[in-house]
Amino acid sequence: MAAQWFRVYDTLRKAIVVGELAPGSQLPTEFEVSATHHVSRNTVRRAYLALSQDGLIRSVNGRGSFVMQTGITYEIDATSRFRDVLDGQGVKSSVRAVEYRDMATDIAMAACLAVAIGSPLLKVTTLILGDDTPFILTTRHVRADLIDDLERKLLECDSLTLVARSEGLGQLRRVSRTVGARLPTQREADLLECPSHAPVLVVSTTSRIDNGMLLECQDAVMNGRLVRLSFRSD
Template sequence: MEPQWFKVYQAVKKAILVGELQPGRQVPPEFDLSEEYGVSRNTVRRAYLALSQEGLIRSVNGRGSFVMQTGLTYEVDATSRFRDVLDRQGVRSTVQLLDSEYTKADEEIAGILKVESGHPLLRVTDLILGDEVPFILTVRHIRADLIEDLERKMKEANSLTLVARHEGLGQLRRVSTTVEAGLPTDREASLLQSPANAPVLVVHSKGGIDNGLLLECQRAVMNSQRIRLSFQSEPAR
């Protein structure tokens, strides 16, 4: 016989997959489902735990559990930004700044950006959210010698693309992108509200400006249960 929690789990999962419960909507409270299925609240809690581990719902202390946004396709090209993808699909995007500090390039970062070791950089760690749901955790290393007062300008604009444009550096373009899969660290899983045993996408990219210099390199950890990547090639000439 199937355990009681599994029946509740299947019913709620089906409602999510067929669209009866839309992303962002609160799932029924534990008390309501316990009454409907004649089971204990602990049984419902076990079903919700399984749904959370699959990335289908998330629990917010004091507010309840909500259906997660899943399956967004991020079409990656030279100038695309994930926040624009969210906005086009009617999802309100925000960026939460977790950390920002001036630092110096170690040998690895210096090699990526083609600068000398010890070159001045700004390291910025951001969490990109859509409708308050975390999608991407990014760590960016940006050349600090090309933009005066870079940290302040980044905090004000919340966009390196806009800062580069306003500073007369032209269009920031993605020069290269490498994608790999892996398991998140405890911190990454916590920030992305992702199960610790669920693979994430780790995207390494470099961004250049109009004069050919590399302006930044980035490591982005993406919740693979919420994002699909689609790479766009330049049309043949």
């Protein structure tokens, strides 16, 4: 016979997969599940932990456990934007600023952007949301010497692609990308509202403008439950 915790886990997992428990909905409390299944609360807690590790639910201290949203496929090429993907699938996209910070280029960033050490950069950390659900946490290091008043312009339109175009720099195009997976930091899990035990996707890219100069290096941390990656040839 299957262990008691696994029977509880399997029942809830199936309810999530078939949609009986809808994305974003709150699961019953540990007390309610223990009474329904005639098991201890520790048994329920273990089942909930397994669901969290599978990326099916997210448990929030003091609030309860919630079903994670379903995934969206992001087809990446040289110019694709995730917000366009969301909007194209009827999901209202938005951007939430987390941090804007002026900094000088260190050795690693100088090599990434092919500029001199100490050159001015703007570090931009934002959340991309769809219907108010966090999908991607992005950290961008952007050359601040190529665009005057860069922070204000980014805050006004939430898009480096549009800023570069309006400044006469042309189309922003990705020229390199590296994809990996790892567990999120606690800060990343909190901002993305995802389980700390479920892997996130990390896509690192560099992008250039029409004259061939590199404009930004970006690390995008994606909720692996919400985002599936697909790559197109340029």
